Amino acid sequence: MAHISVQDVSVDFPIYGAQSRSFKKALFRAATGGMIARDHDRIVVRALDGVSFELRDGDRIGLVGHNGSGKSTLLRVLSGAYEPVRGTVNVEGRIASMLNISLGMDNEATGYENIFLRGIVMGFRPREIEPLVDEIVAFSELGDYIYMPMRTYSSGMAMRLAFAVSTCVSAEILLMDEWLSVGDAEFSEKAKDRLNNVVGQAKILVLASHDESLIEANCNKIMRLSHGELTSTEVIGS
Amino acid sequence: MLAKAMRDLRVGILSVHVWPTLAWQEIRQRYRRSVLGPFWLTISIGVLIAGMGPLYSRLFGQDTSSYFPHLAVSFIVWMLLASLITEGCTSFMVAEGLIKEGRMPLTVHVLRVIWKNLIIFAHHALILVILFIFYPPPLSWALLLVPLAILAIAVNALWVGLFLGMLCARFRDIPLIIQSIVQVMFFLTPVLWTPGALGRHAWAAQWNPLNHLLEIVRGPLLDGRVAATSWAAVIGMALVGFAFVLPVFARFRARVAYWV
Numbered sequence: 001m002a003h004i005s006v007q008d009v010s011v012d013f014p015i016y017g018a019q020s021r022s023f024k025k026a027l028f029r030a031a032t033g034g035m036i037a038r039d040h041d042r043i044v045v046r047a048l049d050g051v052s053f054e055l056r057d058g059d060r061i062g063l064v065g066h067n068g069s070g071k072s073t074l075l076r077v078l079s080g081a082y083e084p085v086r087g088t089v090n091v092e093g094r095i096a097s098m099l100n101i102s103l104g105m106d107n108e109a110t111g112y113e114n115i116f117l118r119g120i121v122m123g124f125r126p127r128e129i130e131p132l133v134d135e136i137v138a139f140s141e142l143g144d145y146i147y148m149p150m151r152t153y154s155s156g157m158a159m160r161l162a163f164a165v166s167t168c169v170s171a172e173i174l175l176m177d178e179w180l181s182v183g184d185a186e187f188s189e190k191a192k193d194r195l196n197n198v199v200g201q202a203k204i205l206v207l208a209s210h211d212e213s214l215i216e217a218n219c220n221k222i223m224r225l226s227h228g229e230l231t232s233t234e235v236i237g238s
Numbered sequence: 239m240l241a242k243a244m245r246d247l248r249v250g251i252l253s254v255h256v257w258p259t260l261a262w263q264e265i266r267q268r269y270r271r272s273v274l275g276p277f278w279l280t281i282s283i284g285v286l287i288a289g290m291g292p293l294y295s296r297l298f299g300q301d302t303s304s305y306f307p308h309l310a311v312s313f314i315v316w317m318l319l320a321s322l323i324t325e326g327c328t329s330f331m332v333a334e335g336l337i338k339e340g341r342m343p344l345t346v347h348v349l350r351v352i353w354k355n356l357i358i359f360a361h362h363a364l365i366l367v368i369l370f371i372f373y374p375p376p377l378s379w380a381l382l383l384v385p386l387a388i389l390a391i392a393v394n395a396l397w398v399g400l401f402l403g404m405l406c407a408r409f410r411d412i413p414l415i416i417q418s419i420v421q422v423m424f425f426l427t428p429v430l431w432t433p434g435a436l437g438r439h440a441w442a443a444q445w446n447p448l449n450h451l452l453e454i455v456r457g458p459l460l461d462g463r464v465a466a467t468s469w470a471a472v473i474g475m476a477l478v479g480f481a482f483v484l485p486v487f488a489r490f491r492a493r494v495a496y497w498v
């Protein structure tokens with residue numbers, strides 16, 4: 001059973017090297033972005049401010065909000081990258097983070113090597129990746145290009161490979177920053193099916209997006225973030 | 239917090255499918271499409287040692303047959319120590335993408351740096367193999383300590399790398415300062431000259447931690463010595479180092495993602 005518990009979480013980004021005096025004097029609030037505040041005498045951007053929620057099996061969350069409202073930061077807190085300065089985060093279940101699907105891949109390495117590089121960054125062991133290789137190669141339609149260095153690929157081919165590896169296993173908790181779409185018309189249809197399949201198998205989905213129709217199609221709850229605060233949680237269709 | 243830091247260390251060290259791969263990847267990335275790869279560096283170091291050996295042995299008025307092996311062993315181990323220190327500074331900075339994605343223990347990034355430099359060191363060791371054909375090392379049981387000495391260097395590199403990695407991620411001037419210090423230390427440490435040449439000022443080498451790290455490799459290879467004092471110093475350094483770094487790592491580990 002997957003479970004996410006977020007209690008009163010705040011995240012501050014210290015801004016070093018931006019300590020101009022005018023910044024220091026003003027407590028600044030802009031239409032977009034988090035709150036810029038002072039903490040002792042460094043400037044911090046408060047990206048998340050006292051956020052609390054609980055997610056259980058079956059929850060499909062659409063995260064919405066302005067640019068800089070804290071969506072990506074919240075995803076990174078859930079993925080474990082940022083440990084909050086205040087509050088607690090408790091995540092039970094295997095997480096797959098689709099925040100950057102080509103992270104770990106290297107242009108100079110061959111497509112084949114990159115399957116393993118990406119797999120390792122995703123938290124798999126080489127022997128767990130081994131049995132999936134054939135399927136990944138087939139899905140990405142790269143053929144013999146898989147033995148060529150990735151720098152010889154077109155950007156579309158590289159994306160297809162990254163997508164194929166990143167979606168090769170389903171996880172209990174899926175974190176996404178915007179929906180993934182790759183390739184030409186024909187491939188993108190195939191990719192959509194595969195992504196829907198991965199999303200369907202995930203017990204919890206957290207999808208940050210500006211596209212409300214996309215969120216309505218895939219999610220059952222909307223969480224609105226504004227200036228790093230969770231302003232509302234609505235159940236879709238009620 | 240200490241528990242999380244220990245977990246980071248334990249999981250990181252046990253991730254033996256991760257850091258060696260990342261280290262090899264970094265070497266391949268740098269030398270891809272080059273025929274000799276890291277051996278280019280080996281060749282240039284080999285030429286340097288071959289040129290400096292006879293010259294400096296005359297300058298210092300020392301017997302070539304004892305000075306040459308001293309210079310070669312010291313220089314190659316020095317290259318390892320110097321790059322472990324300077325690259326330890328950037329271990330977290332260069333892994334920004336991976337750190338901000340989460341999940342991977344920070345220890346992995348330091349181990350990647352250590353493993354990468356051990357691989358490069360293994361390339362340079364070829365010079366020693368050639369050297370020992372001409373100047374065979376004294377055969378003794380002490381030679382068995384050489385692999386252990388390399389391991390001791392790696393263990394010390396781990397705490398140094400964790401500490402400098404955090405410090406440099408936060409204060410971006412530190413890597414530049416460290417680089418200058420390492421350069422100066424090259425001349426202040428018995429690499430080009432032998433510790434014996436200090437005479438009654440031998441304390442200058444005895445209080446130099448880098449000298450002890452060199453000595454535990456050099457002792458067995460050059461004179462079949464165990465270098466017990468240096469071993470004590472190196473083991474002491476590791477103990478004091480970890481005792482100091484663990485609380486610091488526990489306190490600031492979670493901040494690194496915000497700093498890089």
